[in-house]
Amino acid sequence: MACHLLLTDFTLPLKSPKLSHSRQQRKGRSNGSRKVSTTVAYYGLKTPPYNLDGLEPYMSKRALEVHWGVRHRGFVEDLNRQLRKSDILYGYTMDELVKTTFNNGNPLPEFNNVAEAWNHDFFWESMQPGGGDMPKLGLLGQIEKDFGSFTNFREKFVETALSLFGSGWVWLVLKRQDKRLAVVKTSNSINPIVWEGIPILNLDMWEHAYYLDYKNDKAKYVSMFMNHLVSWNAATVRLACAEAFVNLGEPKILIA
Amino acid sequence: MAILSLATRKTLTLGLNSTRLTQSCALRTFSLPELPYDYGALEPAISGEIMQLHHQKHHQTYISNYNKALEQLHEAIQKGDSSTVAKLQSAIKFNGGGHINHSIFWQNLAPIREGGGEPPKGSLGWAIDTNFGSLESLIQKINAEGAALQGSGWVWLGLDKELKQLVIETTANQDPLVTKGAHLVPLLGIDVWEHAYYLQYKNVRPDYLKNIWKVINWKYANGVYEKESA
Numbered sequence: 001m002a003c004h005l006l007l008t009d010f011t012l013p014l015k016s017p018k019l020s021h022s023r024q025q026r027k028g029r030s031n032g033s034r035k036v037s038t039t040v041a042y043y044g045l046k047t048p049p050y051n052l053d054g055l056e057p058y059m060s061k062r063a064l065e066v067h068w069g070v071r072h073r074g075f076v077e078d079l080n081r082q083l084r085k086s087d088i089l090y091g092y093t094m095d096e097l098v099k100t101t102f103n104n105g106n107p108l109p110e111f112n113n114v115a116e117a118w119n120h121d122f123f124w125e126s127m128q129p130g131g132g133d134m135p136k137l138g139l140l141g142q143i144e145k146d147f148g149s150f151t152n153f154r155e156k157f158v159e160t161a162l163s164l165f166g167s168g169w170v171w172l173v174l175k176r177q178d179k180r181l182a183v184v185k186t187s188n189s190i191n192p193i194v195w196e197g198i199p200i201l202n203l204d205m206w207e208h209a210y211y212l213d214y215k216n217d218k219a220k221y222v223s224m225f226m227n228h229l230v231s232w233n234a235a236t237v238r239l240a241c242a243e244a245f246v247n248l249g250e251p252k253i254l255i256a
Numbered sequence: 257m258a259i260l261s262l263a264t265r266k267t268l269t270l271g272l273n274s275t276r277l278t279q280s281c282a283l284r285t286f287s288l289p290e291l292p293y294d295y296g297a298l299e300p301a302i303s304g305e306i307m308q309l310h311h312q313k314h315h316q317t318y319i320s321n322y323n324k325a326l327e328q329l330h331e332a333i334q335k336g337d338s339s340t341v342a343k344l345q346s347a348i349k350f351n352g353g354g355h356i357n358h359s360i361f362w363q364n365l366a367p368i369r370e371g372g373g374e375p376p377k378g379s380l381g382w383a384i385d386t387n388f389g390s391l392e393s394l395i396q397k398i399n400a401e402g403a404a405l406q407g408s409g410w411v412w413l414g415l416d417k418e419l420k421q422l423v424i425e426t427t428a429n430q431d432p433l434v435t436k437g438a439h440l441v442p443l444l445g446i447d448v449w450e451h452a453y454y455l456q457y458k459n460v461r462p463d464y465l466k467n468i469w470k471v472i473n474w475k476y477a478n479g480v481y482e483k484e485s486a
Contacts, residue, residue, distance in 0.1 A: 071459050112406055165350045166429035167407040167450075188407035207408070207450035208459070216313045216451060 042083050043094065043117065045076045048124035055127060058224040063212045071208065072120040079113035086110070094118050095193060102194040115189040119169055119202060126201045128231035135232040139239050142248065146181040154226060156183045157203075161222045164205050172201040172235065174242045198242040200235050283330050285323045288316050289359055297367035301467045303456045311362070314451055318354030318430070325351055353430035357410055357445055364444050366473035376474035380443070380481040387422045394424075399465040401426050402448050413444040413477070415484055441484045443477040 048054075048068060053061035083089055089097060089110065098118050101111035134150055135143060147153035153172075160183050161170040168187045175182050176196050184192060185205075192199055203225055210221035291311055296304030325347040332340035366372035375391055376384060388394040394413070401424055402411035409428045416423050418439040425436045433442040446468060453464035 066458050074459065165346070166409075208454055211450060211454045215309055215455075216317070 042080055042090065043076050043114075045073050046121050046124075048127075050127075050129050054129040055229060058213075058228045059127070060213050063209075066212065067204075067209060068120070068124065072117065075113045075116040075120070079110060079117055082110045082113060094121075098191055099194055102190075112189050115191050118193075119189060119191055119204070122199060122202050123204050125234050126203070126231055127225070127229040128233065130228075131231045132226065132228040133232065135235060137236075139232065139236045142181055142239065153181075153183070158219075158222050158226065160185050161203060161205055162218055167206040170203045170205055171197075171199050173197040173199050174239065174246060176246050179246055179248055198238075198245065200238045200242070201230065203230075283326060285326070286319050286355060288312075288319055289362065291362050293365075293367050293370065298365055298372070298471045301471045302365070302453075306451075306453065306455050309455075310358075310447075310451060315355070315358040318351045318358065321347065322351035322355050349435075350430050353432045353435075356432045357430055357447070360442055360445050361447055363476045364446075364473055365468075365471050366475070368471065371475055372471035372473055373469060374474060376478050378478045378482065379485070380474070380478040383422055383481065395469055397424055398446070399462065402446055402465050403462045405448050408449040411446050411448060412440075412442050414440045414442050415481055416440055417484060420485065441480065443480050444472065 048064070052064040052068070055064065089100070092100065094114060094117070097110070097114045101108040101114055103111070134140065140150065143150055143153050147156060157170060157172065164170065164185045164187075166187060168185055168190070171184050171186065171192055173182055173184055173192045174180070174197065176198065181200065184197070186192065203222065205218070210218065214221040214224075288311070291307070294304075295307040295311070298304075298307060325344050329341060329344045329348065331337075332344065375381065381391070384391055384394050388397065398411055398413060405411060405426050405428075407428065409426055409431075410433075412423075412425045412427065412433045414423050414425055414433050415421075416437065416439055422443075423440065425433060425440065427433060427436060433440050433445070446465065448461060448465075453461060457464040
């Protein structure tokens with residue numbers, strides 16, 4: 001299989017220690033159990049942290065039943081089916097799998113499934129019942145620093161969402177190199193982690209995400225998301241985690 | 257005397273400029289074409305609800321935004337504002353493409369009682385059998401391409417005027433078929449954006465693709481084929 005050959009060449013540029021570890025594992029197994037072993041599922045479908053009717057009336061139970069229960073589930077199942085045929089990709093974390101299968105812009109067949117599985121996991125957790133309102137403390141401070149004000153950020157987020165051509169996602173992302181927050185839009189299933197960005201929030205702007213509830217009224221969907229669904233709690237936790245990798249403040253250098 | 261002639265020359269140039277301006281001021285705007293059938297006439301293949309939203313909201317929005325972008329382009333050209341001209345290209349391709357593609361799409365469909373779904377006769381039917389073996393084989397290929405398209409876009413049956421061959425192509429977003437080749441003429445286009453089928457078929461795009469053939473207007477496609485291959 002073509003993608004199999006492509007991946008074998010990856011062992012050189014990939015410095016991830018996980019790769020060599022999983023290859024050793026495979027060597028051990030191949031000496032006997034390969035013929036009888038049946039495939040196990042590599043990824044499971046995570047349930048959103050609320051009931052399917054928990055986001056009503058801003059995102060209906062019906063929409064979630066189709067979006068999560070059918071579409072998102074479909075990505076996970078299709079991904080597992082693809083991984084069954086691939087030795088090399090077994091054992092990757094989802095993050096690693098997204099980056100590897102993105103293949104620097106020339107995506108492998110698994111990319112769409114794993115990226116969409118990743119994006120949707122992140123999306124359900126970017127929302128909560130009783131969401132909306134405003135972020136507080138450190139996250140608010142960082143937003144004010146990088147956008148001027150929360151209002152500016154909100155305007156930029158909405159404008160970016162509404163100016164997306166075709167299918168895609170809008171993100172609040174922490175850029176590692178620039179050490180600042182930014183709003184970005186991506187096409188289809190692309191995810192900022194392929195450019196070493198750290199996502200803080202996302203919003204699904206594919207038509208299937210809002211069509212059942214809002215038909216073609218994108219603006220209302222985005223507005224409802226900002227006013228009633230977005231989970232600033234989740235965003236705060238994610239930014240706190242991100243600070244383990246990105247130094248956002250000035251280091252305090254003690255002068256003896 | 258020199259000053260006098262200078263003044264005359266200036267007035268002359270000014271006069272010429274304003275003539276040019278008036279001539280280029282006529283900007284043609286576009287409006288929503290009427291559907292040649294009722295919104296509900298394509299049921300059960302495509303629901304009336306989808307047809308109405310698709311025509312009145314989506315196509316109309318493309319037209320409104322296309323007109324707006326053209327107006328802005330017109331202004332930018334007159335001002336010699338090249339950076340705005342360049343910036344507007346993507347909005348023009350997207351919204352203009354949306355208008356082009358949907359205008360073709362409405363003619364690609366017809367109610368069953370008006371010939372929708374009837375297999376192509378004439379030279380197109382013959383060309384399909386020659387190029388693809390059979391109509392079923394063509395439909396299968398088109399549906400496979402349409403189902404595999406990731407994100408939003410269109411799947412086309414086109415005529416390559418240069419190679420004098422039928423081709424199956426896909427385009428992303430609202431890119432018209434001509435972006436895949438200057439010699440390509442669209443005969444049939446199927447909209448695989450989610451708005452074209454989601455309310456009725458939800459995630460199951462293959463079912464939409466299977467059913468749309470019941471209302472495909474082969475007469476129109478044959479007409480275009482005969483005209484363009486003459």
